[in-house]
Amino acid sequence: MPELPEVEITRQSFAQALCGARVLEARLGKPLRWPLGVAPEALQGSVLGLAQRRGKYIWLPLLAGQSGLEGGLLLHLGMSGSLGLTRERPAPGVHDHFDLWTDRGLLRLHDPRRFGAVVWSRALDAAPAATLLARLGLEPFDPRLDxxxxxxxxxxxxxxxxxxxxxxxxxxxxxxxxxxxxxxxxxxxxxxxxxxxxxxxxxxxxxxxxxxxxxxxxxxxxxxxxxxxxxxxxxxxxxxxxxxxxxxxxxxxxxxxxxxxxxxxxxxxxxxxxxxx
DNA sequence: CAGTGGCCCTGAGCGC
DNA sequence: TGCGCTCAGGGCCACT
CATH class of the missing domain: 1.10.8.50 (Helicase, Ruva Protein; domain 3)
Structure with missing residues (x-):
């Protein structure tokens, strides 16, 4: 489904709303392309920063807050992934493979084919995030592109x-x-x-x-x-x-x-x- | 190094 | 209605 425009629109549709939200719970469904790289419980207490985009990846910063982990989540929607932001937290369906339940609502990854990913990284410029982004070319609207x-x-x-x-x-x-x-x-x-x-x-x-x-x-x-x-x-x-x-x-x-x-x-x-x- | 093909996974659509 | 096949918006990795 998602090429750059879809990823960017997705990012824009939740970035502001979740900036500053506190993580109450994180939940994993079936395995995605790569392991999360941290226990979901460890994300509890972190405060979300403003989501960024690089290529078709979304970077969701996690600030330590009072008790949480510092770093971020690198998300990719693969072929069939989508993110939903809802006030409530309905029971996950068979294809809902990641939940970030916060004090401002639920960010949920729905991805039937599971080519998508949610990977924890201690920084955008540290492994594994940096490794995944390393080979990406210029952004299409980068002025250096001509x-x-x-x-x-x-x-x-x-x-x-x-x-x-x-x-x-x-x-x-x-x-x-x-x-x-x-x-x-x-x-x-x-x-x-x-x-x-x-x-x-x-x-x-x-x-x-x-x-x-x-x-x-x-x-x-x-x-x-x-x-x-x-x-x-x-x-x-x-x-x-x-x-x-x-x-x-x-x-x-x-x-x-x-x-x-x-x-x-x-x-x-x-x-x-x-x-x- | 550049290029090729395999592969991860599920669901929809089609011909029979 | 069911079965088997092909194809799907991505991208890493092993191999030549």
Missing amino acids: GRYLKQALAGRRVAIKQALLAGDVVVGAGNIYACEALFLAGIDPRLPAHKLSPARCDRLVAAVRDVLGRALNAGGSTLRDFRDAHGVAGSFQMLAQVYDREGQPCRVCTTPLRRIVQGQRSTYYCPKCQKK
């Missing part, structure tokens, strides 16, 4: 541009849907070897990534499926997918039937006419 940077970062990389974008070690945030959409907007064939992008096309791709992610953010997260923020509020549907999940359907620009191919075991959708090598 065509020149992209060109240099892609130098010597023979993988297809779609896969380079998805890898997240150059720019973070564009997952499978938005990577397809950005390449369509930029008019670039997803199979093009990354190092072959001209400087002009690097400029266009940076602009396209920002455009797609920015519009999804403005629409309140996605747009494309069933995303809801931590209050259960759905995103608006202002951003129609141009190519994603539209195999065989006419390109909205030129009416050519769109194609689906597989790259790195992930589906790629593109327009064979609008997107060039």
Whole structure:
């Protein structure tokens, strides 16, 4: 479900409300991608700081308060995760795998596939958080990101541009849907070897990534499926997918039937006419 | 080093 | 209605 816009909207939807909240209890369900790394009881008494985002990770600072542990939780929603913030604390369902019960309500991770994670770390710049974030590329709206940077970062990389974008070690945030959409907007064939992008096309791709992610953010997260923020509020549907999940359907620009191919075991959708090598 | 494929897990959708 | 198959918005890791 969640690419950068969805993660960011999720973060925004609970960050203020929980900043300053005291942890009363933490509970784990089934194992997630990685172990929490600390006994849930140890989180009791900590005070939550303001949640931050890096790539598709959310960092929830934990301040020691009177009796708690100092550090934070690094959260990832994986493919199917979502966070909910509620006043009450209903009994957990089978797919509710992490609860943070505070004096301001319940933050609950719901994640059927369990590719998501909640990992305790003593600091954002200490292991294990720092290790997980180490290989991330620039944030899409980082002013240092421009065509020149992209060109240099892609130098010597023979993988297809779609896969380079998805890898997240150059720019973070564009997952499978938005990577397809950005390449369509930029008019670039997803199979093009990354190092072959001209400087002009690097400029266009940076602009396209920002455009797609920015519009999804403005629409309140996605747009494309069933995303809801931590209050259960759905995103608006202002951003129609141009190519994603539209195999065989006419390109909205030129009416050519769109194609689906597989790259790195992930589906790629593109327009064979609008997107060039 | 860059690139490839496997894998973690559950649920939805489809053809038969 | 049920079964078996494929696929799904992510990303780490082992291996070549």
